[in-house]
Amino acid sequence: MSAPFVSLAGSVQGVMLRVLVALVPAIAVHVWLYGPGVLIQLAVASAVALATEALMLKLRGSPVAPFLSDLSALVTAWLLALSLPSLAPWWLVAVGTAFAIAVAKHLYGGLGNNLFNPAMVGYCVLIISFPAHMTRWPAPVALPGPDLGWIEAAAFIFFGDLPAGAALDALTAATPLDVVKTQLAANRTLTEILGQPVGHAVPDGSVWLALAYAAGGLFLLQQRVITWHVPVAYLAALAVVAGLFHAADADRYAGPLFHLTYGASVIGAFFILTDPVSGPTTPIGKLLFAASAAALTYLIRVFGGYPDGVAFAVLIMNMAVPLIDAYTQLPVYGKKPPGSGGAP
Structure with missing residues (x-):
């Protein structure tokens, strides 16, 4: 051949x-x-x-x-x-x-x-x-x-x-994200909130659902429908941001496991953010896109007016995709990358 x-x-x-x-x-x-x-x-x-x-x-x-x-x-x-x-x-x-x-x-x-x-x-x-x-x-x-x-x-x-x-x-x-946000606003601690029936019974189901989405996501990875960059960067960044806030004040900010298993975190990582049309095309761009979306997801969940922030984070980062792609593309031979200045 x-x-x-x-x-x-x-x-x-x-x-x-x-x-x-x-x-x-x-x-x-x-x-x-x-x-x-x-x-x-x-x-x-x-x-x-x-x-x-x-x-x-x-x-x-x-x-x-x-x-x-x-x-x-x-x-x-x-x-x-x-x-x-x-x-x-x-x-x-x-x-x-x-x-x-x-x-x-x-x-x-x-x-x-x-x-x-x-x-x-x-x-x-x-x-x-x-x-x-x-x-x-x-x-x-x-x-x-x-x-x-x-x-x-x-x-x-x-x-x-x-x-x-x-x-x-x-x-x-109410979803656990709703319960936690509402009860924290009423000056209850996270330990008290997660000790009540709604806060304690729902996590078991959320874990199974997250694992099911993760299994489907691994299938997509095995089939090469998606690459590892977006799901790994998104879940890792979400865990890091949640871990930092939790370390600063464990009574007000839930830990990484809470944010990874609740809401749309896993389906977002494997099925939504990996959309090839509205997402970046470069490996570095995918990492930046996913990590930024994770940070926005956390900020909207914790400080915004909506219980989950995945959808809004995705749409905000969709607007940044053309800029991300422009600045993460490998330069064409003989030309300088965007923003580097100087003559080619």
Whole structure:
């Protein structure tokens, strides 16, 4: 075999299919912890994503079948659905998914041209517009309460009907990030907060969910869909920042394990920040991008007005990607790198 030796990149459909497969372990754990509601949300998000994708392709005069079959719309739909409360009303999922596909993806030119991560755009629109609905997470199996089957979950998601004799508080619970932030504002110590039922029961479920996302992420690494730079830099930087604050005041700032296992840290590291379109292309750029996003995530979680900061951190760093790429590209032979000054 003679030169040149060219390695053909995998198809978009093949890459997206691997991402969907990698999410399956987390979906299974999600169902085990919170019931079948997440499967209903995934179905709603998938249907809306495909319909919106087809409509936008028609309006733009692009062929529908090739783009609809590349599975990119389904990846956006699944990532958004997994970021939302699994008992959220169906219209919330539909609005967020439609906005993500129509505005964040197609108004920027479609696949490969979007500046921002579409799933995180949809999430931020929903958390800003409908904060009350976005904080009604289902109570995990570790807490007492009625178990929702398919029929009960569907009745609640589509019609808002509660099971007989059940109150909304019995079905939903605040996330640990919410609990810690609210209780710290009430001048309670972290030891007191984590000793109460909500603060102590939910971590077990969060750990399993984080491990499931990590397993999927390792599969993507093994398949060479992503590289190690973003997940390692993000999780390491988040742990370091959390560790520094925890060392300074352990009664007010949770340790690294808390921030790594709660919220969207692991799914963010392996599935969201690794988006090849809205992220950097250089190895150094990926490290800088991920570490900066981790610092922003922590600052928003601890000092901001929202319980989790992953989505906002991703969108803020998406805006910096062109600058990061410009200053981390290896110089072309015979030319000086940007900002170095002097003649080539």
